[in-house]
Amino acid sequence: xxxxxxxxxxxxMGGSFALALKRAGLVRRVVGYSQSSATTERARALGVIDxxxxxxxxxxxxxxxxxxxxxxxATENTLKSIREQLKPDMLVMDVGSTKRDxxxxxxxxxxxxxxxxxxxxxxxxREVAGVEYADADLYNGKHLIITxxxxxxxPKIEQADALWRALGCNVARLSPEQHDAAFAAVSxxxxxxxxxxxxxxxxxxxxxxxxxxxxPGFRDFSRIAASTPQVWRDVLVANREEVANQMxxxxxxxxxxxxxxxxxxxxxxxxxxxxxxxxxxxWRSSPASK
Amino acid sequence: xxxxxxxxxxxxMGGSFALALKRAGLVRRVVGYSQSSATTERARALGVIDxxxxxxxxxxxxxxxxxxxxxxxATENTLKSIREQLKPDMLVMDVGSTKRDxxxxxxxxxxxxxxxxxxxxxxxxREVAGVEYADADLYNGKHLIITxxxxxxxPKIEQADALWRALGCNVARLSPEQHDAAFAAVSxxxxxxxxxxxxxxxxxxxxxxxxxxxxPGFRDFSRIAASTPQVWRDVLVANREEVANQMxxxxxxxxxxxxxxxxxxxxxxxxxxxxxxxxxxxWRSSPASK
Numbered sequence: 001x002x003x004x005x006x007x008x009x010x011x012x013m014g015g016s017f018a019l020a021l022k023r024a025g026l027v028r029r030v031v032g033y034s035q036s037s038a039t040t041e042r043a044r045a046l047g048v049i050d051x052x053x054x055x056x057x058x059x060x061x062x063x064x065x066x067x068x069x070x071x072x073x074a075t076e077n078t079l080k081s082i083r084e085q086l087k088p089d090m091l092v093m094d095v096g097s098t099k100r101d102x103x104x105x106x107x108x109x110x111x112x113x114x115x116x117x118x119x120x121x122x123x124x125x126r127e128v129a130g131v132e133y134a135d136a137d138l139y140n141g142k143h144l145i146i147t148x149x150x151x152x153x154x155p156k157i158e159q160a161d162a163l164w165r166a167l168g169c170n171v172a173r174l175s176p177e178q179h180d181a182a183f184a185a186v187s188x189x190x191x192x193x194x195x196x197x198x199x200x201x202x203x204x205x206x207x208x209x210x211x212x213x214x215x216p217g218f219r220d221f222s223r224i225a226a227s228t229p230q231v232w233r234d235v236l237v238a239n240r241e242e243v244a245n246q247m248x249x250x251x252x253x254x255x256x257x258x259x260x261x262x263x264x265x266x267x268x269x270x271x272x273x274x275x276x277x278x279x280x281x282x283w284r285s286s287p288a289s290k
Numbered sequence: 291x292x293x294x295x296x297x298x299x300x301x302x303m304g305g306s307f308a309l310a311l312k313r314a315g316l317v318r319r320v321v322g323y324s325q326s327s328a329t330t331e332r333a334r335a336l337g338v339i340d341x342x343x344x345x346x347x348x349x350x351x352x353x354x355x356x357x358x359x360x361x362x363x364a365t366e367n368t369l370k371s372i373r374e375q376l377k378p379d380m381l382v383m384d385v386g387s388t389k390r391d392x393x394x395x396x397x398x399x400x401x402x403x404x405x406x407x408x409x410x411x412x413x414x415x416r417e418v419a420g421v422e423y424a425d426a427d428l429y430n431g432k433h434l435i436i437t438x439x440x441x442x443x444x445p446k447i448e449q450a451d452a453l454w455r456a457l458g459c460n461v462a463r464l465s466p467e468q469h470d471a472a473f474a475a476v477s478x479x480x481x482x483x484x485x486x487x488x489x490x491x492x493x494x495x496x497x498x499x500x501x502x503x504x505x506p507g508f509r510d511f512s513r514i515a516a517s518t519p520q521v522w523r524d525v526l527v528a529n530r531e532e533v534a535n536q537m538x539x540x541x542x543x544x545x546x547x548x549x550x551x552x553x554x555x556x557x558x559x560x561x562x563x564x565x566x567x568x569x570x571x572x573w574r575s576s577p578a579s580k
Binding site: 142172204207213221224229270283 | 475476481491504515523526527547566
């Protein structure tokens with residue numbers, strides 16, 4: 001049980017964490033801060049936070065749990081702004097989708113206090129943004145990746161691990177490098193592709209007519225294109241080397257399919273599609289997809 | 291009310307049509323044929339069809355409604371095989387995802403009887419195949435595109451239109467060319483991309499580890515990769531020019547995003563992602579996405 005959560009960034013991710021923690025009876029009081037005071041006020045009106053702080057350091061004062069839920073490029077400045085308020089009994093976490101840049105930012109901002117910070121990535125999200133969509137169930141049943149560095153304090157890692165498990169997460173630990181390589185493949189590149197596809201269609205004169213005919217396959221494929229621009233701008237820039245690496249693999253696989261189509265090699269084409277279909281069907285039946 | 295549906299191809303699409311028609315009380319009897327007698331037998335055992343025919347022409351004998359639910363490249367031979375059984379009071383339809391190749395096949399196969407054939411594309415599907423997944427609700431609330439040619443008989447078009455509406459479809463009419471251009475953008479290219487992404491990840495030594503971490507964004511984006519290989523082999527080959535055209539648009543939009551990432555032009559990148567995000571959010575709130 002935590003006495004006070006300082007929630008820095010009262011959007012979908014942060015708001016959902018606050019609601020989940022409250023529902024689980026794991027926090028007595030939530031003090032929130034957002035860059036926009038309108039957002040903080042909305043979070044308070046919705047009961048996601050109990051009190052609105054006028055600044056990040058004031059939100060942290062008196063807290064024993066701090067959650068950063070801001071675009072990853074804002075990590076360093078946010079941590080710098082609260083550093084003076086940090087105390088040894090505090091647990092500090094983030095929810096960013098990249099981890100190498102976040103741990104580098106934490107090292108620079110927190111210096112000898114970096115051990116309090118447990119880098120976290122909950123593999124969850126929605127195609128809508130804003131505290132009005134905050135959902136106590138967002139993290140339930142989802143993966144949560146912890147990417148500790150050597151200086152991360154072991155008791156803090158254990159505390160974070162137990163906390164996310166209490167919210168229903170499957171907790172895994174990876175190095176920041178392993179994390180960023182994996183999520184370039186299964187999340188960052190898919191987002192980039194979905195953004196490109198939407199822009200590609202929208203830029204065509206017949207784009208609106210095309211979209212008016214689209215069905216459930218398109219709905220699911222393109223859902224992630226509606227993700228928050230500020231969040232994904234930061235993710236794609238922060239992890240650009242790994243994303244570029246995955247892009248090369250993807251373009252190669254695409255060219256292989258394209259060559260079979262162009263040559264009318266239907267048997268070879270079917271074999272390639274079959275490989276993809278089996279890979280996806282196998283994944284679907286794994287516990288990860290539930 | 292139809293007396294007898296001849297269902298040629300007792301898979302997910304055909305089986306779902308038979309179940310929907312039965313539930314709506316629009317057919318008295320369903321006679322099915324599939325290339326594999328095991329499939330036909332399973333359809334009968336499941337009650338999707340009432341009787342199994344040993345050949346396509348025998349299924350059509352005595353029918354007043356014929357549905358082809360086979361991979362599009364099989365259209366011509368299937369229509370040729372049943373041509374002798376066709377009668378002026380019959381309505382013949384297909385459910386293929388491409389339409390130019392289907393109407394060309396129908397012209398060649400049916401000659402002066404081509405007016406009986408109403409080319410149809412229900413914009414529905416699932417990431418599983420087989421009659422065991424047949425679902426009376428598959429088409430309910432989905433788009434249904436009719437792509438008549440000049441020789442398609444007007445009363446047959448009206449009959450098809452009314453039939454699909456009775457199953458809950460939003461019926462639209464397009465030329466085969468308009469249809470294939472639109473679905474290259476919103477369906478065929480997305481499938482090709484999803485196949486390529488799965489193959490790209492699966493081919494990497496760490497692929498299985500990457501996939502074990504994937505979350506709901508990946509689940510939805512990649513769902514269509516599990517589609518039936520035989521169906522999609524035919525679609526991608528049949529519509530290759532329009533798919534190649536959409537591929538050029540997509541690669542251009544991707545290169546534009548990539549250039550901003552490489553240059554670290556975060557404002558420009560955010561602007562491009564914002565365009566995609568708004569386009570997707572606007573689509574989501576349209577009736578088509580329901």
